Amino acid sequence: MSILPLLLRNGRRAVSVIRGGRTATEALSGVHPVARRFIIDMSYSAHFMDFNGSSIPSSMKKLVVNKLSPNFREAVSTQTVAVPTPGDADLLVRNRFVGINASDINYSAGRYDPSVKPPFDTGFEGIGEVVGLGLSASSSHTVGDTVAYFGSGAFAEYTVVPAKESVPVPAVKPEFLTLLVSGATAYIALKRLGDLAKGETVLVTAAAGGTGQFAVQFAKQAGCHVIGTCSSNEKAGFLKSIGCDRPINYTTEDLAKTLRKEYPQGIDVVYESVGGSVFELAVNSLAKKGRLIVIGFISGYQTASGIPPFRGGTLPVKLLQKSASIRGFFLPHFLSDYREALGSMMQMYAKGKLVCEVDCGDLTQEGRFVGLESVFRAVDYMYAGKNLGKVVVEVAPPPVSNSKL
Ligand SMILES: NC(=O)c1ccc[n+]([C@@H]2O[C@H](COP(=O)([O-])OP(=O)(O)OC[C@H]3O[C@@H](n4cnc5c(N)ncnc54)[C@H](OP(=O)(O)O)[C@@H]3O)[C@@H](O)[C@H]2O)c1
Numbered sequence: 167m168s169i170l171p172l173l174l175r176n177g178r179r180a181v182s183v184i185r186g187g188r189t190a191t192e193a194l195s196g197v198h199p200v201a202r203r204f205i206i207d208m209s210y211s212a213h214f215m216d217f218n219g220s221s222i223p224s225s226m227k228k229l230v231v232n233k234l235s236p237n238f239r240e241a242v243s244t245q246t247v248a249v250p251t252p253g254d255a256d257l258l259v260r261n262r263f264v265g266i267n268a269s270d271i272n273y274s275a276g277r278y279d280p281s282v283k284p285p286f287d288t289g290f291e292g293i294g295e296v297v298g299l300g301l302s303a304s305s306s307h308t309v310g311d312t313v314a315y316f317g318s319g320a321f322a323e324y325t326v327v328p329a330k331e332s333v334p335v336p337a338v339k340p341e342f343l344t345l346l347v348s349g350a351t352a353y354i355a356l357k358r359l360g361d362l363a364k365g366e367t368v369l370v371t372a373a374a375g376g377t378g379q380f381a382v383q384f385a386k387q388a389g390c391h392v393i394g395t396c397s398s399n400e401k402a403g404f405l406k407s408i409g410c411d412r413p414i415n416y417t418t419e420d421l422a423k424t425l426r427k428e429y430p431q432g433i434d435v436v437y438e439s440v441g442g443s444v445f446e447l448a449v450n451s452l453a454k455k456g457r458l459i460v461i462g463f464i465s466g467y468q469t470a471s472g473i474p475p476f477r478g479g480t481l482p483v484k485l486l487q488k489s490a491s492i493r494g495f496f497l498p499h500f501l502s503d504y505r506e507a508l509g510s511m512m513q514m515y516a517k518g519k520l521v522c523e524v525d526c527g528d529l530t531q532e533g534r535f536v537g538l539e540s541v542f543r544a545v546d547y548m549y550a551g552k553n554l555g556k557v558v559v560e561v562a563p564p565p566v567s568n569s570k571l
Pocket of ligand 1: 268347348376395440464497553554556
């Protein structure tokens with residue numbers, strides 16, 4: 167088996183190794199064979215592989231895509247595997263919270279990279295504490311650091327994260343997790359593609375969800391009049407509380423009629439996440455020189471193709487007649503903007519100028535999303551349109567006696 171990174175700290179040396187082999191209990195229980203971890207130099211091990219004196223377990227749970235399908239429960243299963251070993255420039259992060267994204271089912275359907283074949287890891291983002299690290303990584307990080315990250319393989323109890331891709335956070339709070347994908351998408355998309363001007367009208371669809379809540383707030387900060395669609399009065403109330411001028415609960419109000427009646431001049435910018443008929447309505451509602459940003463098309467994700475039906479024959483005419491444009495946005499294409507976006511949002515949050523609404527499912531019948539297995543329930547919850555804010559699963563409780571967490 168592999169040898170863990172050698173660590174020099176304060177001029178002293180600590181080495182740990184992993185040894186393979188199955189214990190009798192594992193063999194009898196039928197549990198997947200896992201590595202057993204031994205720490206050789208116990209005097210210094212606490213600095214890099216052992217947190218708060220409690221050893222890292224030899225095995226952990228993670229979610230693995232075994233079969234490509236947009237049906238998350240069908241595609242994904244829980245596996246017990248060895249806790250991974252961080253490479254020289256890596257951190258081993260004990261995940262405390264992981265974020266659920268609409269695209270978790272696009273990923274499980276193999277739509278991100280069709281060349282990737284199952285089995286593969288899943289989950290886009292997590293936050294937790296560093297419990298182990300490689301030698302190079304120890305020049306910038308130490309055990310106990312609190313970090314967040316955006317990368318694959320987050321649906322696990324522990325995840326290896328390249329140190330340079332981790333984001334330092336002042337505390338392990340789920341609110342910071344809302345910024346990594348959802349907040350960053352709204353911040354960068356509106357900044358780069360929105361061309362927002364004071365006084366313009368902005369429509370945000372799925373406005374009370376993970377990324378919608380940020381689009382509403384950033385458009386408002388830019389001095390725009392903000393309209394937000396949602397599916398309940400509770401969500402509409404939340405939207406009001408974060409500055410949305412005109413929440414529209416489309417289950418009680420006709421969206422097309424309302425837009426026609428109240429916004430006869432049309433909408434300047436649309437932050438569009440739903441697709442299908444909502445996308446068509448948004449195109450038809452654009453003002454002269456209007457911009458529609460395609461953020462997603464969630465209404466199609468659960469279908470075999472992943473794409474909602476669209477009658478686009480007259481689209482060029484509609485755009486030309488209004489000098490309007492449609493712009494696509496995909497966060498991984500804008501990583502050069504990422505650090506600035508996160509820094510700026512964290513400052514806003516610290517100053518109380520940004521609401522980062524988190525929904526851990528506390529009000530669901532089965533209770534809060536706790537433990538990795540809750541990811542399945544959390545995905546269903548989002549697709550039932552129940553979430554208010556960013557859906558987050560609490561993977562593990564805080565470690566005892568650490569004031570930073
Ligand atoms: N382009 C990018 O880089 C990027 C990055 C992040 C997210 N996104 C996109 O942003 C959108 C929102 O994602 P999110 O993760 O933040 O989710 P979310 O908004 O927290 O949750 C999805 C919301 O969409 C609505 N919804 C759920 N299922 C639906 C369905 N079948 N048809 C129509 N509406 C449905 C529900 O809101 P209501 O019931 O209130 O309508 C639900 O709360 C998705 O389209 C996603 O792909 C894109």
